[in-house]
Amino acid sequence: MKRAYNFNAGPASLPESVLKKAEQEWLNYKGTGMNVMEMSHRSKPYEEIHQQAQNLLRKLLQIPDNYEVLFLQGGASLQFTMVPMNLMEEGKKGQYVLTGAWSEKALKEAKKIGHAEAIATGKDNQYREIPSVSSLKTLEDGAYLHITSNNTIFGTQWHETPKVSIPLVADMSSDILCRPIDVASYGLIYAGAQKNLGPSGVTVVIVRKDLLERSKDSLPTMLDYRTHAKNDSLYNTPPTMAIYLLKLVLEWADSLGGTAALEKINKEKAALLYNVIDDSDGFYKGHAEASSRSLMNVTFTLKNQELTEAFLAEAKERGFTGLNGHRSVGGCRASIYNAVPLEHVEVLAQFMKEFKSR
Structure with missing residues (x-):
């Protein structure tokens, strides 16, 4: 499976x-x-x-x-x-x-x-x-x-x-x-x-x-x-x-080495997604100001609602789950808690790049 x-x-x-x-x-x-x-x-x-x-x-x-x-x-x-x-x-x-x-x-x-x-x-x-x-x-x-x-x-x-x-x-x-x-x-x-x-x-x-x-x-x-x-x-x-x-x-x-080791991995995971957002020339826009960004929940929107819906629909087809933003604010959210593997975040980052290029 x-x-x-x-x-x-x-x-x-x-x-x-x-x-x-x-x-x-x-x-x-x-x-x-x-x-x-x-x-x-x-x-x-x-x-x-x-x-x-x-x-x-x-x-x-x-x-x-x-x-x-x-x-x-x-x-x-x-x-x-x-x-x-x-x-x-x-x-x-x-x-x-x-x-x-x-x-x-x-x-x-x-x-x-x-x-x-x-x-x-x-x-x-x-x-x-x-x-x-x-x-x-x-x-x-x-x-x-x-x-x-x-x-x-x-x-x-x-x-x-x-x-x-x-x-x-x-x-x-x-x-x-x-x-x-x-x-x-x-x-x-x-x-x-x-x-x-x-x-x-x-x-x-x-x-x-x-x-x-x-x-x-x-x-x-x-x-x-x-x-x-x-x-x-x-x-x-x-x-x-x-x-x-x-x-x-x-x-x-x-x-794994406790909280210090987890923090290192979590920073690496978060950087992968925030870098895609920051390098997208506005295609993806993060909700949080850079100084307050979460290591656990990466929230963002796309240029318009049509693109957001297309992104989420294709992500679902690719096997991603849970990327919808909270019902009160909409948009997208990737929750990358401790147990989310680095490899899964890498796949998401690559998908975000591919979707933007298309």
Whole structure:
């Protein structure tokens, strides 16, 4: 079977070696006679999977000991609610930088919980660039500052971490593990797994332990970070299969050399596509300003809608999938997450050149 050229924005491509490993263990995980989905989450075989996944994530991201690693459900969308529920403080505001649709949604949910406001936005420029770090004016009455580190719809990414006196919260759903980060610069990081970490169904939360003290006893049990921290993310039945595949993806990332090696490959992949766009004399036009371009999502349009439709139709015939831009903005988007092979990006770049020449 020929594998598709998968440029979906999420759920996204998984490493082929991971899928093959899961296939080998599908009916009989390590002699148990069961698939991981079938075994108790309290059993020793699953507890080992759970712990190995946590340990690998700590290793790859160099997570300090004063941070909890949680495996939750509900995606980033639930975290839009859990963050303000747990981190809001009396008399203080949640502060948000708007860089796209997901940060807008995060702010909308926070306003339902307490006082929240946007302190900077890129909306006036159609979210083509990330606001400069020097322009951010956090206030003393801020409970935390929330950013979305990468914006899948608009193809922009933060390339400098804000240094602020209040806890920094980041939605890293679409670029976690794509490059080294300094976890200690953040109070809380959350990420849906379905782009860079594994399949849909599990959400990773990395939270500094002292921030857990902000959670109030009046919170619903399942929406309280302390519940999951105290119970090692096993308070209720976790998404066991998703965590198993997360572990396999982390093993794969570790075998490549970790985040530094992944960043090198990701920069090479992104440069292939951005160079085609920049050298096309306007035939292809990137959405994001050069200083804010994403390593994960390359967004672009063609000269007119007719050409765009022809490009996407022919791309589909060639075996490319997921190149349509988000329904809210149109155009084209190539999501080149960690697991998208360099060779597939090379084929796409060559197709873009051929299409332009014709």
